[in-house]
Amino acid sequence: MKFRLYKAARRGFSIAIAVCVFLSIAGFSNTLQANDTTYKSLKLFTDVLEELEKNYVDDVDTDKLIHNAIKGMVGNLDPHSSFMPPQAFDELRDDTKGEFSGIGIVITMKDSILTVVSPIEGTPAYDAGIQTGDIIIRIDDKSTRDMALWEAVNLMRGPKDKTVLITVIRENEPEPIEFSLKRDMIPMESVRSGMLKPGYGYLRITNFRMSTLDDIKTHLEKLESQNNGLKGLIMDLRDNPGGLLDQAVKISDLFLAKGDIVSIKGRREENTQVFKAYPSDEDRKYPVVVLINGGSASASEIVAGALQDQSRALILGTTSFGKGSVQTVHPLKEKFGIKYTIARYYTPNGRSIQAKGIEPDIEVEYEILTKKEKKMSVFDRMIKEKDLKNSLKPEMTKQPEKIKKQTRKHQRLLDTDQLQNDAQVKRALDILISYGVFSKLNGS
Structure with a gap:
């Protein structure tokens, strides 16, 4: 009898906690006037919790059930809302300050699928070729199906120089692609x-x-x-x-x-x-x-x-x-x-x-421009002034002494020569130069 009373009291206490948690998280306690529908839904929740505590085949962890319920409640609002346990809450602050070891990608949940927003430049993920829009289906041996965003982040972060295996599916690629990435300190330089x-x-x-x-x-x-x-x-x-x-x-x-x-x-x-x-x-x-x-x-x-x-x-x-x-x-x-x-x-x-x-x-789509061999046309083969017999030679002018360039580059410095082959950068530069030319023509 005492045991049954204890169990009943424990269930009642757990249910009370569950209701309090839900009222606190959802903001019902101070800012929302609860109605009959709200109370009926909360009563349904406590009924389910009590039923599972009494009759589920194994002992249930009440706290875990409640946390999972909150996780589902918040996570179903939109891809950027989430309930975070202490570890995930601490790691969130690493995104804007401090330093951490990982692979260097920003991820989101898109239609409940773990998707790459973008790789961070100069990181293992960026160097390996992970792309925006890649769908991550496995991290090491764990499937990402139904995985919370913070869990995925936690799996990809870890000790420096330790390897993590990322499997992605990519649009227009028939088979999944595997990336074996060695974790590194993610640069805070932005x-x-x-x-x-x-x-x-x-x-x-x-x-x-x-x-x-x-x-x-x-x-x-x-x-x-x-x-x-x-x-x-x-x-x-x-x-x-x-x-x-x-x-x-x-x-x-x-x-x-x-x-x-x-x-x-x-x-x-x-x-x-x-x-x-x-x-x-x-x-x-x-x-x-x-x-x-x-x-x-x-x-x-x-x-x-x-x-x-x-x-x-x-x-x-x-x-x-x-x-x-x-x-x-x-x-x-x-x-x-x-x-x-x-x-x-x-x-x-x-x-x-x-x-x-x-x-x-x-x-303008992204493209790396490559130098193409120039083919000589019929017009290029036509005789020019310089080909005529006894033509005047061009006047020779003294060329300024060339300054030797230092070819060694710091690891984090920009390679401006490489940027010149970036189609989007080149187009942008051409526009800026053209703007300057037309401004002079207009006298402004």
Whole structure:
């Protein structure tokens, strides 16, 4: 009798905890007026929990059942909302600060399938050839079916130099592709730059971290101090998965003097806000071309959308990822956490980024240009002035002494020669140079 009373009391206590957890997580306790439907659903939940505790073939872990229920509840809202145990909550903070060992990819859940948003430049995944849109079906010997996002992240991170096997399926590839990747420290450096031609700078932003704004200012000052200032800038946001909202806003503000940058609109008033640009002492009136592709997401799309709508930059490349929602992270008791969507992003002209992305002004597919052998035409074989007998020779002018170039490059420096063979970069550079030529013709 005492045993049955103890069991009944324990079940009642577990059910009470379950109800309290659900009320706390869903926000019913203070902000939502519960109705009959809500109470009926909660009663159904507690009935199921009690039934399983009493009659399931094996003893059940009540806490695990409740956690799984919360995980399903939050995870079914959208791909970017999740319930996180303590380990996952701690690792979330590594994404914007600190250093960690992994393979270097940003992933999301797309239609409940683990999908690559983009590889991070200079990491094992990037170097091995993992691509945006790859679907990860296995991590080592574990299937990713029904795997939570944080679980996948946890499996791919680990000790430096240890190998992890990633199996992906890729569009237009008949068989799965396996990648054996040796984990490495993921570089926190998010900005690099170089001069493609005198006066024409290149700025590569790989993600938006806590130090990105300061890094960009440093790189811009260096570029702007060369060759009597910049005539044009290429800002490369390709395969940039995003990051911190405040960094995207402040970086956009570097190139804007007024107007809206981005607005976020949520169901609650406190989750609705408009971020504006303000005048600056820096005079950055040079033309800008922004490069985007399918791996450009979130904060990248905010910058591209703001500069496009404000007619401050020309956008070139392919349509971006389309991640236009805002998440907040809320700590819970016992070091658990919850990440959930509170609003959507809108560009200055009111365009929603969500599931649409930023469409480029000029669409150019990625391609590595190769030098083609020039075939001599009939016209090339025609006699020229220099072929005529006793023709005047060209006047010889003294050539300036060539400065020997240092060929050794630092590992993290840009290879500007290689960028010249990038079709999107080359097109952007041609546009900037043409703009300068036409500006002179128009006398501006």
